[in-house]
Amino acid sequence: MNFFKALILLFVMTSCTQKEKADLIVSGASVYTVDEEFTVAESFAVKNGKIVAVGTSQEINDKYDSDNIINAEGKFIYPGFNDAHCHFNGYAINLLQYADLRGTKSQDEIYELLKAHHDKFGGEWILGRSWDQNDWEDTRFPDKAKLDELFPDIPVYLVRVDGHAGWCNSKALELAGISANSKVQGGEVLLKNGEPTGVLIDNAMGFVGKLIPEMTAAQQEKGLLEAQKNCFAAGLTSVTDCGLDKATILLMDELQEAGTLKMRVNAMLNPTQENFDYFVKKGEAYKTDRLLVNTIKVYADGALGSRGALLMEDYSDDEGNSGLQIETQDYYDMICQLAYDNNFVVATHAIGDGGNRLMLDTYGRFLKGKNDRRWRIEHSQIVNPDDFKKFAEFSIVPSIQPTHCTSDMPWAEDRLGPERIKGAYAYQTLLKQIGWVPAGTDFPVEDIYPLYTFYSAVFRADHEGWPEGGWHKDEGLTREQTLRAMTSWAAKSSFEEDEKGQLVPGMWADFVVLDTDLMKAEPKEVLNTKILSTWSAGEKVFEL
Template sequence: MKKFLFISITFLALSCQTKEEVDLIVQNANIYTVDGDFSKASSIAIKDGKFVAVGNIEEITQKYNAKELLDAEGKTIVPGLIDAHCHFYGLGQNQQVVDLVGTSSYDEILEKVVAFHKERPSSFVMGRGWDQNDWEVKEFPTKEKLDELFPDTPVALRRIDGHALLVNQKALDLAGITVDTKTEGGEIVKENGKLTGVLVDNPMGLIDPIVPPLSTEQQIQALKDAERISLDYGLTTVNDAGLSRETIELIDSLQQAGELSIRVYAMVANYPENLDYFLNKGIIKTDGLNVSSVKVYGDGALGSRGAALREPYSDKPGHFGAMVTPVDQIEALAQRIAASDYQMNTHAIGDSANIVVLRAYDKALEGKSDRRWKVEHAQVISPSDFDYYEKGIIPSVQPTHATSDMYWAGDRLGSEREKGAYAYKDLLEKAGLVALGTDFPVERVSPFLTFYAAVARQDLEQYPERGYQMENALSREETLKGMTIWAAYSNFEEDEKGSIEPGKFADFVILSEDIMTAPLQNIPNIEAEQVFLGGKKMK
């Protein structure tokens, strides 16, 4: 008996000694792993920034000893959320300018601009976020009142979608813009032969040379501000849709120095100098940075009537919108990028722009497999054109665009054409997946609003009562996949993130409520209570 007891004690001691040491074990959790079976678990073990085990606490504690134990108290855990299309750096820049989001009139905009300039005087006043579709009079503003308030200081106020700009006369003069200025791919808006101060799409670039550049310190602060806001909502990876070489290299240097933690999939902005550098250099990939795609603008936005349509706008006869990048250039770009290892990700809103992009992709990718090129927004599509998505093209869509635009989209498009707009379920059925994002700061940062808009297709007042075009709503499982594993797949990163599985980065979020079972009306108010990036608690 004594011999048996001695052997048992010895065996237990050896068993304890052979347990693997890990950094963290999380227990008592409601975990949606988003693995291939969409399985659930209650415990995870983490070591060196990666998941090493997923299961229940008994299974995990038999094999592992932890330096730290976290009791999740039954709360829901999901993989780190990925915003598949946003303007991360732009969000940070916006923290330095007048915030015009939610303004209900032009007069309110003017009040905010005056108050901002009084508090923070500068030689150039900038702002972003106005949307004339939210006003009682849903027409573009004009510059007269700005000229009166700021006769000697240039002012530039960007529309919420980034596709229109209101500037005063001082800015026009400094930029050399007159009624005779010629441009393509947009519009210099005039009334009665006079400039209104509104520039749509490409003409906005005429203002860029007169805007004072941010200092390096201001750029760093912008990136850190954007990271703080994004992590607060549980975003652990952001796909920034269009960055310069300078900003990409700044992000890389900050990550390498440990001053920026969020993971960034950086789309290279389509400028000749950027393409010449990055396409020749090849893909740049670290744990924190992925530079492997080019962002191209096909057309403008629907809200500013810049989206390129096959037939005229229903609320503006004779107006078709415009291609920002000419058709022949899109085709040439597609051929050039197809000859490299890079993806091509193209902004396409109108049905005309969408078919241009889809045809260019189809031709350039002939004979090539698994390139995962994306159409960003894929917003208005003709019925016959959905079939292109069966060929491996990925729709990257933003559900809150549907619930922001639904009040006036029918006016722009007409009821028949509207049926092919914001058609996320149709796109999913053809492509097999959808990558979901917000397009922030065009929309709000919250991924929980993305989730709500995809599933409920309603605004925060539960309008419309039965949802907007509910035949194109996504299920909760499809939506969570679109914000995690499908978004990761679209970035060629499905082997390292997007699900809670051994070997992947320990990026995960503890939620205030179960997003898969909570009443729909609760989803917009869900919070990311704790956020982990590579096993490190960020919030």
């Protein structure tokens, strides 16, 4: 009898001390969980790609064991960064096809880059991306003259940094059939002495853009995987891609199913009949662990840098020009009705105060009051003081890109004047309307690095620290607000707040390990922060 009692006691003791098996344990860290209390933990355990427990290193060690235990040695861990507004596929295409013109200081510099690019890659077209005349000594729009001289027989198409203007040579204009009489709703062919200059604004870009040779599926796959590699190195584990066609979405789905594309993608739909028929009219989102399709993306206006943003009054530096409305009111009503009837989200690019008022009022007619449909205004860049309250009244989500603020601040007031600038890049005021905001970069318009988003939102200065004390600093976000905007609030904007954006039990184990405490670091330390590793579903997908 004593023998059996001892055996039972031994069994009970063994059962009590036996630990649960985890796939991964991370300990010895400062883990910013970004939960409701903004808890900082030391350790967490992962099983089947998800967080199963969070606590002190001792608590996790007492309960869990794993063949993969990582001592973070005091490093700082955050939920994987989520870019709530970017062009992931566009960035992928740029990596393969376009000369990078970002940061060029003159037209001459661009011409040299184009010659080198064409000498290296050849091709039927010369393509480039990210020029910005505001960075040149002469800030006027360029023309086609020098492009014609250098490339008389090869079409040239160069997309402005904001994606809202194109610069072409005569060969490209000829192929597109563009003349002084070419007209299009929501676009403009710029003229000089009655002839096209080579610069196309907003929808006029489509005349040439539709002629650009399409990439093959194999080329696109190569670009997407290269883009993913760069994004993981920047700490991104999720992106919202703002405007995709059916074929690209299905390719992403296929690559994710095959396990090669591990980036989580919220794929916004271009407003095409094919997308409406295949996705929207089913009346429900298309959803997998890594792909979500539940949003239609449209444009209200152009961009401030190219003076296509729709303003309620003329540009302060361009009398007679108040920007462009991209589509008709009937068009926006049609999109909103389609989305409302099929329980889809509408996300509209709106930069100017006129563009924002147009869409806030349009949304309001459909939403009627507070709701949980999470219709979005992308950028919400310049808002009339009378219109901020409409975000709260109709539960409209203002999706912001803080690096636009610090990129535009040297010239934004020239465009808007001293009064309108008070309602521009007003992130704190926007946040107060619904209590949260998602943040992104809009890459490749801006750099892909989410740490630049953090820096711009918090410090409101360029990377040299100008202006001292920050530009309209009262509209900046706190560090905690910014981290939420890049993680949990970004997830909330796509109805995924129960799956990612926090390091708590039940969430995907998407996280990033940094060498810096973003909640305490000096501005330069934030900029110099190193991404040590990035993890998706508990799998290491990047290591420095």
